[in-house]
Amino acid sequence: TAAEHWLARRGQGGTAAARVSDPVLLRHLLWSAAYTGLPLQLHTGFGDPDLRLDRCDPLALTDFIRAVRPTGCTLILLHGYPYHRGAAYLAAVFPHVYADVGLALSHTGARAGAVLAEMLELAPFGKVLFSTDAHGLPELYVVGARLFREALTGLLTHWVTEGAWSRRDARRVAALLGADNARRV
Structure with a gap:
């Protein structure tokens, strides 16, 4: 069976061996997870070297996203980069979809503010989540959190300085992205 x-491949080790790629097994697991009603995290965009990036665009999930909606399952699109705008769009048009920006910021460094701004162009502020996606070294959590804080602070400061936002709005959005959205989900 699938x-x-x-399970036999998993015993051989490595991320490629552990990744579920059989379409029947994958569908079974996705629908089983959706019917629990618990939030389901879907890895989209870049990440592991064995991924085919051309198959990781979150927009490819549109039919699944539509089909899952009646189950009440919340979908969280992780990472998304370089397809983060597509993830933001899906979060904007589907009430049960959220977009996480964490890994994208950690890997874009000095451009993290630009990536975050692009995400916030489309996604409702109450639908964007942040994670460090750190693993391994504890320092990666610190680096991820710092990049997010610096990117968000720079972006919000710029918008307040331009007169686009009030300080109160900037503080509210910072609280949403920094913790409140994740608590709500």
Whole structure:
């Protein structure tokens, strides 16, 4: 069966061996997860070297997103980069979809503010989540959190200085992205 083949590959080790790629098994797991009603995190965009980036565009999930809606399952699109605008769009048009920006910021460094601004062009402020997506070294959590804080502070300061936002609005959005959205989900 598909599950037996996957378990045998898993025993060989490595992320490629552990990744579920059988379409039947994948569909079964996705729908089983959706019917729990718990939030379901979907990795989109870049990440592991064994991924095919051309198959990681979150817009490819549109039919699944529509089909899942009646289950009440919240979908969280992780990472998204370089397709973060597509993830932001999906968060804007589907009430049960959220977009996470964490890994994108950690990997874009000095351009993290630009990536965050692009995400916030489309996604409702109450639908954007942040994670460090750090693993391994504890320092990666610190670096991820600092990049997010610096990018968000720079962006919000710029918008307040330009007169586009009030300080109160900037503080509210910072609280949403920094913690409140994640608590709500």
